[in-house]
Amino acid sequence: MTDLLSVSDLRKDFGGVRAVDGVSFTVRAGETLGLVGESGCGKSTTARLVTRLLEPTSGTVRFDGHEISRYSERRLRPLRRDLQIVFQDPIASLNPRHTAGTILAAPFKIQGVRPPGGQRAAVADLMARVGLNPEHYNRYPHEFSGGQRQRLGIARALALRPKLVVCDEPVSALDASVQAQVVNLLADLRDEYGLSYLFVAHDMAVVRHLSDRVAVMYLGRIVELADRDTLYAAPRHPYTKALLSAVPVPDPALRERRERVLLRGDPPAPGQAAVGCRFRSRCPRYRDDLDDTQRDRCATEDPQLSDDPSGAVACHFPSP
Numbered sequence: 001m002t003d004l005l006s007v008s009d010l011r012k013d014f015g016g017v018r019a020v021d022g023v024s025f026t027v028r029a030g031e032t033l034g035l036v037g038e039s040g041c042g043k044s045t046t047a048r049l050v051t052r053l054l055e056p057t058s059g060t061v062r063f064d065g066h067e068i069s070r071y072s073e074r075r076l077r078p079l080r081r082d083l084q085i086v087f088q089d090p091i092a093s094l095n096p097r098h099t100a101g102t103i104l105a106a107p108f109k110i111q112g113v114r115p116p117g118g119q120r121a122a123v124a125d126l127m128a129r130v131g132l133n134p135e136h137y138n139r140y141p142h143e144f145s146g147g148q149r150q151r152l153g154i155a156r157a158l159a160l161r162p163k164l165v166v167c168d169e170p171v172s173a174l175d176a177s178v179q180a181q182v183v184n185l186l187a188d189l190r191d192e193y194g195l196s197y198l199f200v201a202h203d204m205a206v207v208r209h210l211s212d213r214v215a216v217m218y219l220g221r222i223v224e225l226a227d228r229d230t231l232y233a234a235p236r237h238p239y240t241k242a243l244l245s246a247v248p249v250p251d252p253a254l255r256e257r258r259e260r261v262l263l264r265g266d267p268p269a270p271g272q273a274a275v276g277c278r279f280r281s282r283c284p285r286y287r288d289d290l291d292d293t294q295r296d297r298c299a300t301e302d303p304q305l306s307d308d309p310s311g312a313v314a315c316h317f318p319s320p
């Protein structure tokens, strides 16, 4: 599989805050890479850097053969056809004064694309494909429910059949029952159109459902990256373990068996904890399992993401 997106040592500073601090990953053609972590870890910033809604402080973003990290808006425009984003909050990302029809016709207009059967028919097709009633063509965003608005946001992203869709917390603003429907829609559309996703979310269960591989982010860095099944069955980084232990398990029998890892303390502010492992202030392993010599290593040496074929982990003492 070829890499559609390749991100290397990406950094973004906002004033003194280093929101993204040396992130590297790839998304292969046809693949879904999940990017998961707590609020504030830099997921949204990464999504915006990759889609070049933000310009990186340093590092590179290579999309479909183009190194776009310094591209001007004019040079980006033709590539935007193939590189789309779905936002968390469809209310904020849809113009309240435009009808569904106008919103969905915009991508064709902006790119100067004339769909074979005409624009109106193309928009009606799109609406039907994402489960919206094409008769609601003249409705405004506020006349749709939250889930329907997100379907509209997805339809807009898919209008020009992109290669990569960056989904930035696409279901976290929705009710649980609606979340599952939208996640299933994203899965169906991916299979039908052969899409690749960078799927950004804080919810481990949602990420598991869609991803082929998963990257776990903590304070601006990727701390673990592995195949989905490997990561969920045998997490190696103490932070990944903690995130997984917080996933609700519906079956009480399973709940009994699972060891709970409690994270104590707040994460340090981004940009701080520059010396040593940035997770150690909350790390249950550091606190309970390591001897003084081992702890000293965590306190002085910044763990780098290993390049292990079975999965990469940025920890000096990962679980086997």
Ligand SMILES: Nc1ncnc2c1ncn2[C@@H]1O[C@H](COP(=O)(O)OP(=O)(O)OP(=O)(O)O)[C@@H](O)[C@H]1O
Pocket: 014, 015, 017, 018, 019, 037, 038, 039, 040, 041, 042, 043, 044, 045, 046, 202, 270
């Ligand atoms: N435009 C900005 N100006 C200043 N600081 C910012 C800006 N955008 C993000 N940050 C800071 O960068 C850090 C990472 O934010 P980001 O939104 O990328 O995290 P996140 O993991 O997506 O969290 P959330 O899920 O809450 O959006 C945070 O400390 C945030 O306050």
